[in-house]
Amino acid sequence: MTTDASRSRPAPTLEMVAALAGVSRSTVSRVVNDAPNVDPDIVKSVQKAITTLNYIPNRAARSLASRRTNSVAVVVPESTSKVFADPFFATLVEGVAQTLVETKYTLNLIVSSEARPEKTRSYLLGGNVDGALVVSHHSGDHSWTRINDSLPVVFAGRPFRGESDSFYVEVDNQAAAERATQHLVEQGRTAIATIAGPQDMYAGIDRLRGWEAALHSARLNTSLVEFGDFTESSGRKAMRRLLDRGEKIDALFTANDQMAAGAYAVLAERNIRIPGEIAVVGFDDDSFATSVTPTLTTVHHPIVEMGHRMAEILLSLIEGNPAERVTRLPTSLVIRDSA
Amino acid sequence: MTTDASRSRPAPTLEMVAALAGVSRSTVSRVVNDAPNVDPDIVKSVQKAITTLNYIPNRAARSLASRRTNSVAVVVPESTSKVFADPFFATLVEGVAQTLVETKYTLNLIVSSEARPEKTRSYLLGGNVDGALVVSHHSGDHSWTRINDSLPVVFAGRPFRGESDSFYVEVDNQAAAERATQHLVEQGRTAIATIAGPQDMYAGIDRLRGWEAALHSARLNTSLVEFGDFTESSGRKAMRRLLDRGEKIDALFTANDQMAAGAYAVLAERNIRIPGEIAVVGFDDDSFATSVTPTLTTVHHPIVEMGHRMAEILLSLIEGNPAERVTRLPTSLVIRDSA
DNA sequence: TTGTAAGCGTTATCAT
């Protein structure tokens, strides 16, 4: 069974509403935009015309004329599968969405595959959005810092480039990681390994530094490092590599909870008890941390709050108001059963 | 430290490019749009002007004039957290994205919280997109079928309303579920429970029907039903309710793999062996199915392919070409270790 | 308080 495309009848225009209501287009425009100083009776009749015609303002025309789009982009320069797999993104987007839903702004999520970054770039710069929130900024991504001077942008985490003239919201990753590792030291652990994050973004770099700092202070060995890319499966592989070294390990700090999930799986496979044989501390406090047995001791990362703040700052910038360039949110160590 | 918003200097316009290249705006427009019949030398000089000015066409103006936007929406009428937690969405979006990346169309993902559906509606109808893909269609969502006659729309799964005049891509959920349950019967299982999906969408309804059909054919008891909402945690709860009934259960069919994941967790808690004591069959064949121990026997749901087809059909409709209203993709039962 | 009219940056039609 084949059939024609659904015939789309022409959308009603502002002009048609004006005609029906017997007023000028400007007046209709005023009603649509909640402008003050419009006669209540006229407002009513215009609204009636709007609903009977089922009128919806054309966004292209509106943004062409007003030079605003009332929408903001959340750009995630990662593959779709990675974005969806990691609760970090979900939570951040949730936070952004929560703030945005109260406003006139619409959110559109752009998962920018590395495949054709210029497509995203021209989307952003083509006047489709009033501003952008950029998440997960790898060192290779020159593009995102560049759009900075044509469009308001707020980063999640300190961006790799243009650090000094970018707006961003972050936590003190190094201090948090150091605190987390310290906790392992305080438990009397002496062979403390880490599954570190990618070293082309500060979240990865700084958490590794924090782990090192804590071990240095305790005069412990800092050679037990393997790297992952924040995915669960990379956590598994890294855990295997650590165990296969054959060295003693009695504690583990992972740069995020997803990699801790991978580690848990491998430890279960090999019948290594948590925290008995190996104590584990993660980072993020995502849904895994509380749903697993034993529950995961981890750094609480205020991700929803990050989303809120990023959105607020972006809106500020869009409306031409001043804003803090750097927002640093506090973390806390949540002690549960794994360490 | 506060500072002003990043000053956005005025974007270069087509007119400026024309001036720099010493040609008319029409010619520049032709070059930008790869129109035929343009002098190669002129093409070159225009392109040079474009790059030196860093010109990017304004989308609003373009779509206002051309009445096309070159972007399509993927609308997910679910909460952000649900969307991100379920690999089904990720995989579907992945498939859509794969097809779209080859085209001139940009994808924007709209997670439409129930909070303000009219915002999404007016976004779609406001001429922001040339078409929409709608995923996860609950019975309550009148809105999405309605936009149907103003905008090309393709649904993932048979929509609850407007079934007869909507375009959609689906699998035969009932037959697949029946086949899966049959497999349990063939293993000699006689007390076969199910964790069913939400009964306000066909994916939930039809899979339950399939389970029932198989049990009827085998003259087995169909009372062992509990419902979930396709999330992992709802799967846990449903599994607990099933076990707490105190009746004998030696097999389980779950309406998706995420709920099977929940069931696995509960069975592990209670030290019930899979498949020894309870055989389990899922639905979707998502990442959980192969990453867990024992690996999950499940219905392979061709989700990526669904995404491809949905995108193809939508593009067809957008370009005014005919398309199949109903596309039904084949499933297969993947037998692994859990049943 | 309401209307008039001039754009907004493109595309599209029609000449040339």
Next chain:
DNA sequence: ATGATAACGCTTACAA
């Protein structure tokens, strides 16, 4: 093959 010129649907001074 190229250039005028009129839309596209709306906002926004400015006038009334």
